[in-house]
Amino acid sequence: MPESLSRRDFMKVSVYFVGGIVGATVGLPAVGYLIDPALGGVAKEAWIPLGKLADMPEVGKPYPFSFTRVQVNGWERTATSHGGFVIRKSDAPDDLVILNSRCTHLACTVNWKEEERVFLCPCHDASFDAEGAVLDGPPPRPLDRYAEFRVTEDGILEIFYKEG
Numbered sequence: 001m002p003e004s005l006s007r008r009d010f011m012k013v014s015v016y017f018v019g020g021i022v023g024a025t026v027g028l029p030a031v032g033y034l035i036d037p038a039l040g041g042v043a044k045e046a047w048i049p050l051g052k053l054a055d056m057p058e059v060g061k062p063y064p065f066s067f068t069r070v071q072v073n074g075w076e077r078t079a080t081s082h083g084g085f086v087i088r089k090s091d092a093p094d095d096l097v098i099l100n101s102r103c104t105h106l107a108c109t110v111n112w113k114e115e116e117r118v119f120l121c122p123c124h125d126a127s128f129d130a131e132g133a134v135l136d137g138p139p140p141r142p143l144d145r146y147a148e149f150r151v152t153e154d155g156i157l158e159i160f161y162k163e164g
């Protein structure tokens, strides 16, 4: 006796088949979206380009820079701005001081005052000298430095950034 598919069974199979395709089309990207933060991530350390060293020619002049890093905590992404100053101590390409512009007291951003040749913190009137040493105010230590840096073959100055 030949097996035959009743009209009702055929309709059931067709509905399941089409439903499965629609479910996969809608569901797979949604699942990918939901688990992506758990799979992906942003590197916790990286070389950050600050610009061409040739564009920072003057010895003793603080050249400001800034960059943004994204931190990923599960499904939450937080963009954080960072900044600092590059100061040439001589014409040698590796004779640099690279200061973090975050005040070591309560993390306000310091600004360079050319007339007085100091970094001033607007929050509690602290001042730092051109190499980041505390001159006045409540900061407990000098401005932090980006100690690891390099100049690429293309002449780009890069600093090594490490989260935390």
Ligand code: FES
Binding pocket: 103, 104, 105, 106, 107, 108, 121, 122, 123, 124, 125, 126, 137, 138, 139
């Ligand atoms: S945050 Fe800079 S002196 Fe307080």
